[in-house]
Amino acid sequence: MSQDHYAGSFEGTWEKLSQVAVKGAEYDSRERRPHPKCLKGTRVDLLDYIQRVLDDQDKSRLIWLHGTAGVGKSAVAFTVAETMRGLKVTEETNIEKRLTGTFFFSRKHTKRCTTGYFFATLVYQLASNFPSVRKDVNRTIRDNPALLDPDKSLRDQVEALFIQPLRKLHLRLRGCRPLAFVVDALDECTSETEIGDLILYLARALREPDLPVTHILLTSRSEPHIVKAFQNDEVCPLVREIPVKISGEGVASIISLDGTDVDKDICTFLHHSFTELQIRHPDFPQPPRDVLERLASRAGRRFIVASTMMKFIDDGDNDPCDRLQVMLNLASELLPGTEVYKLYDSILSTCADSERAYLHLSIVAALADPLPISQLSKLLGPGLGRDVETTLMQLRSVMDIPTDISLPVNIYHSSVRDYVSDSSHCSISQVRDIPSPHSLLARSSFRLMMKEIPERSALLDVLSGLKKCSQSMKSQDPRGLQESLSFLVQPPEPLLRTGVPGCRPIEGQPGFAP
Incomplete structure (x- = not known):
């Protein structure tokens, strides 16, 4: 092979890896x-503890940070990653950093809710940080391109795209500070089997004797299948679990995400946020300490609640004093874990149409891939899709709505998805009978499909093929196919008047039938 051809092959392989690696992760x-990210002066004991483990040169570790939704796991993961990004492997280099790779899972994005792209993404970051291994990574992929296929065996991927590249760094990094990977929100991976396999393979990899000392910080909710995976006999000896009980002068006895010290951290966050609000609203008085403490107590040691409170108070269109009072009216003693649901109830109750607001919020949270407002409106149709923009703008404290209307809207936190996944989580009586967002999306999708059958030849061909397998389809023309498939989108006769099966009508909403 000529030198030019080899160089071209090298660049082509690297470009392919670049395309497969999930940049959004x-x-x-x-x-x-x-x-x-963690505000300066908060999470001090927790971050110090994690840093001490990351600096431990004795042996490689899995650091498992877990807690309930909204306690700040992702903020800690980001802050740790940012810190490690600023630390060099050696004083002699300006390129090679101790942060070797990160992957932030997300149920909202198809390539981030699976382990299929996990090792391709990590090895792309690793080889970008350590150019000396890039040639070997390229050769491995060129010899076995299937390694980049998301359906490829995870066992093969971890060996070729994780263990082998790290082996190449073993001698070079002897005596250096350990490398660090940060993996956030394991519970956002939609396959429990994949999560268990990933944890097991990472543990086996760290047991390899000829790898540099490498620590992996993993965060997740305390889901039973994840707890079980970390308790595996092959995994458990490598795990440093947080919450952790420790002792020592000047050190908390228990380090966790929701310990007693979190109330103080949330007060610090609230004070900082109100100071920034005051810059934009000079007439707004800085709340006294007792008000901050009342708000912090209503947050239930969950940063997502405190953060959402501030977004609600400082939404730009309403008087922050009035909004602050709404937050102070929340019950002071709520059952643990319900604080964020009661907060979302309060936010919905301020909307002009709470029922429609809940419905639109549930639709946005249920989408596998987020959509812009205009596409949401088209998908839902003239009934359900009416006033989407007006409604969602009232939910800016729980939803990111870009100023560019071509960009998708999205929920800020997965707790919103938990909230709308079961209407019993919402105490607003009007929403109790609204069907699941998935059924609404299914009917809306079928409505669009039926509408476009006569104009879409490819869709017509597929449905014509489907017709051959069904005795219920008598006609071959598009209108006939529409009529034959109308049962998919047309609710029983008594429900046509409401348009939403199983619930009372929303004002102005037509039926689903095409």
Whole structure:
């Protein structure tokens, strides 16, 4: 092979890897803005503890940080990644950083809710940080291109795209500070089996004797299948679990995401946020300490609640004093874990049409891939899709609505998805009978499909093929296909008057029938 041909092959392989690597999964990607991070002066004991483990040169570790939704796991993961990004492997280099790779899972994005792209994404970051291994990575992929296929065996991917590249760094990094990977929101991976396999393979990889000391910080909710995976006999000896009980002068006895010290951290966050609000609203008085403490108590040691409170108070269109009072009216003693649901109830109750607001919020949260407002409106149709923009603008404290209307809207936090996944989580009586967002989306999708059958030859061909397998389809013309498939989108006769099966009508909403 000529030198020029080899160089071209090298660049082509690297370009292919670049295309497969999920940029949105990196800790500082634009896709994840605004990035959650720990405010200076908060989470001090927790971050110090994690840093001490990351500096431990004795042996490689899995650091498992877990807690309930909204306690700040992603903020800690981002802050740790940012810190490690600023630390060099050696004093002699300006390129090679201790942060070797990151992957932030997300149920909202198809390539971030699976492990299929996990190792391709990590090895792309690793080889970008350590150019000396790039040639070997390229050769491995060129010899076995299937490694980049998301359906490829995870066992093969971890060996070729994780263990082998790290082996190449073993001798070079002897005596250096350990490398660090940060993996956030394991529970956002939609396959429980994949999560268990990933944890097991990472643990086996860290047991390899000829790898540099490498630590992996993983965050997740305390889901039973994840707890079970970390308790595996092959995994458990490598795990440093947080919450953790420790002792020592000047050190908290328990380090966790929701310990007693979090109330103080949330007060610090609230004070900082109100100071910034005051810059934009000079007439707004800085709340006294007792008000901050009342708000902090209503947050239930969950940063997502405190953050959403501030977004609600400082939404730009309403008097922040009035909005602050709404937040102070929240019950002071709520059952643990319900604080964020009661907060979302309060936010919905301020909307002009709470029922429609809940419905639109549930639709946005249920989408596998987010959509812009205009496409949401088209998908839902003239009934359900009416006033989408007006309604969603009232939910800016729980939803990111870009100023560019061509960009998708999205929920800020997965707790919103939890909230709308079961209407019993909402105490507003009008929403109790609204069907699941998935059924609404299915009917809306079928309505659009039926509408476009006569104009879409490809769709017509597929449905014509389907027709051959069904005795219920008598006609071959598009209108006939529409009529034959109308049962998919047309509710029973008594429900046509409401347009939403199983619930009372929303004003101005027509039926689903095409």
